[in-house]
Amino acid sequence: MARAFEVEQSLHTLAFPKEEYLSRLARVRQHMSERRADVLVVDMVEHLAYLFGYVPPAAIYQPAVIPLQGDPVLVARALDLPMLTEQSWVSNPVLFRDWENPVEVLAKLLHDRGWGRSNLAFELDSHFLPAGRFEAIQAALPEARFIDFSSVIRELRLIKSANEIKHLRRASEIADAALMAAMDAAGEGVPERECAAALYATALRIGADNGRSALMASGARSNSLHGRLGNNVLKKGDILHVESVPLYFGYGARIMRSAIVGQPSGNLAEAGRKLIEIQDRQYEQMRPGVASTAIDEIVRKGVLDAGLRETYENFTGYTLGYIGLPVTSDFTRAFLPSLEWVLEEDMVFHMYTSAQGLAFSDTILITADGCERLTRTARQLFVR
Secondary structure, three states, X not given: OOEEOOOOHHHOOOOOOHHHHHHHHHHHHHHHHHOOOOEEEEOOHHHHHHHHOOOOOOOOOOOEEEEOOOOOEEEEEHHHHHHXXXXXXXXXXXXXXXXXXXXXXXXXXXXXXOOOOOEEEEOOOOOOOOHHHHHHHHHHOOOOEEEEOXXXXXXXXXXXXXXXXXXXXXXXXXXXXXXXXXXXXXXXXXXXXXXXXXXXXHHHHOOOOOOOOEEEEEHHHOOOOOOOOOOOEOOOOOEEEEEEOOEEOOEEOOEEEEEEOOOOOHHHHHHHHHHHHHHHHHHHOOOOOOEHHHHHHHHHHHHHHOOOOOOOOOOOEEEOOEOOOOOOOOOOXXXXXXXXXXXXXOOEEEEEEEEOOEEEEEEEEEOOOOEEEOXXXXXXXXXX
């Protein structure tokens, strides 16, 4: 039987002060009130982390229940209590054993607290709420009224707090150091896996808290930006593509740079110079109040006009912040010709461009009067 549990507060190592979590919760409740929701059920890892500090494994459903008034309740796997105790400020979780159905535990909690006939809000865009699970919840609560709370918390997370920016700065420092470890390991006769090993070891030693700290490809596969790590041994003329993607308290910085083994051809060196020049012009225009489509066009049109690519089908940038599995990128805001929105202070983005096997990117913070490059690695084509 699921049971309530009192957490020992002295064991907490919170990612943020409790007051910041409570402020976030208050903003969420404002939106609940506007939608006439009595209770909100949150189950996305990134939103559990944002509101409560808790980062449960994705293997078993562990939602949180937020009433419009009163204390929130985490429905948690008993096995994960030590992790919850360490990470979260919430002190009254309802625990379930592995043979218990968490949907049934959730439904019983809602009934027992008198919310079985209430207006219940769910994030219907959650990747933890597939159709079958939501139907089971509806069937267990036939007298409840269900409200869609999609995108609300995603939108709240777009503007970063000072503490979030602090974490992103540290993640950027780790990303820079890890990327340069990979670059320093590169050279003729070196397996690309050695470069990856140098990156991972550096990231983990200096504070990254994720196992997936890099995307890397080389040689004929260097234009596979999201490809699987291969077994190529670097030889003269090979391009090594490195994307360093460490997390710090779950907040992700990203940076791409390319290296050439041996001296690059004139055409490749010129392509690298043009890509950087075009992207530098994009960074110079990033500031509050500017339309995203105008920022996107600088790189998209610039690269096409320069003849560096025949087509440009992908984003030129997207949201950065907390990264929660199974999602590895956040496209709440993305730079596309078909999607217009306005840049705001304290938004953070991964801005990237690529062509001819080369790729360059940075973690960019929007400031009051422009932007700041949080990743500081030299913007150049490295030669190894």
